[in-house]
Amino acid sequence: MSKREQQKAATQQKLLNEAKRLFIEQGYEGTTTRQVATACGVSIGTVFAHFPDKVALLKAILFHDIERILARVRDQLSPDTDAFTAFLVYARALYGFYSEHPPLSQALLANSLFQYAAFEEQLRGYIQELSGRLVLVDGCSQEEADTVAYNLMGNYFLVLMEGLASGNTKPEQWLQTLERLAGPLRDWVRAS
Numbered sequence: 001m002s003k004r005e006q007q008k009a010a011t012q013q014k015l016l017n018e019a020k021r022l023f024i025e026q027g028y029e030g031t032t033t034r035q036v037a038t039a040c041g042v043s044i045g046t047v048f049a050h051f052p053d054k055v056a057l058l059k060a061i062l063f064h065d066i067e068r069i070l071a072r073v074r075d076q077l078s079p080d081t082d083a084f085t086a087f088l089v090y091a092r093a094l095y096g097f098y099s100e101h102p103p104l105s106q107a108l109l110a111n112s113l114f115q116y117a118a119f120e121e122q123l124r125g126y127i128q129e130l131s132g133r134l135v136l137v138d139g140c141s142q143e144e145a146d147t148v149a150y151n152l153m154g155n156y157f158l159v160l161m162e163g164l165a166s167g168n169t170k171p172e173q174w175l176q177t178l179e180r181l182a183g184p185l186r187d188w189v190r191a192s
Contacts, residue, residue, distance in 0.1 A: 012050045014040050020061045028058060028107035055111045062108050063122065069093050070126065083133035083145075084186045087152050090126070091178055095171035098160060106164050127153055138189050148185055155181040 001009070018039040022031040033054050037044045051057040073093050077086050098105040112119065127149045134145035155178060163174040 011042065011046065015047060015050055015057070016061050016064065019057050023058065023104050024101055027103055058108055059112055063119065065097065066094065066122065069097055080137055081133065082137045083130050084182060086133055087130055087182065088175065088179060091156055092171065092175055095160065095174045098164065099169045099171040102164055102169050109161060109164065123153070134189065140189060140192065144192070148189060151185060152182060
């Protein structure tokens with residue numbers, strides 16, 4: 001990596017760190033890109049050179065945090081962990097993350113609900129991992145595995161949105177609801 005590329009990466013990381021700090025301290029809506037620039041000691045143009053808008057900045061912050069969580073959980077799971085156990089381990093870690101800063105999580109969901117492309121690769125990779133476990137460990141056909149994995153993710157997001165919208169920031173309660181919703185799918189897979 002050239003020195004210029006290193007400086008660019010360092011500036012981008014500084015922007016992410018300061019924006020996250022400001023979003024947590026002042027709230028997403030209460031923070032401007034100008035404040036982020038000032039906190040980093042750069043011009044507003046520098047912020048926009050890295051991120052086209054405040055929503056892109058928020059997505060980048062949370063995308064990186066979520067990637068770290070997914071990688072950490074992935075390292076904890078063995079290849080023979082069944083899909084439902086893996087799904088709940090991931091959900092526990094991610095729900096814990098989202099519940100730490102509910103307003104920031106709400107802002108992310110509200111601002112990215114209809115911008116699927118921003119998280120498509122991350123989400124698709126996770127669904128493929130679940131689907132692969134359903135085939136290799138749980139014995140499903142590929143078609144069944146894809147359908148079950150997709151349904152599990154639908155339940156995951158429904159519980160997440162419900163938990164954040166209700167003001168309930170107890171991820172263990174979210175996980176209990178998710179386990180209850182996943183139960184019939186798990187039972188169906190095990191009976192097949």
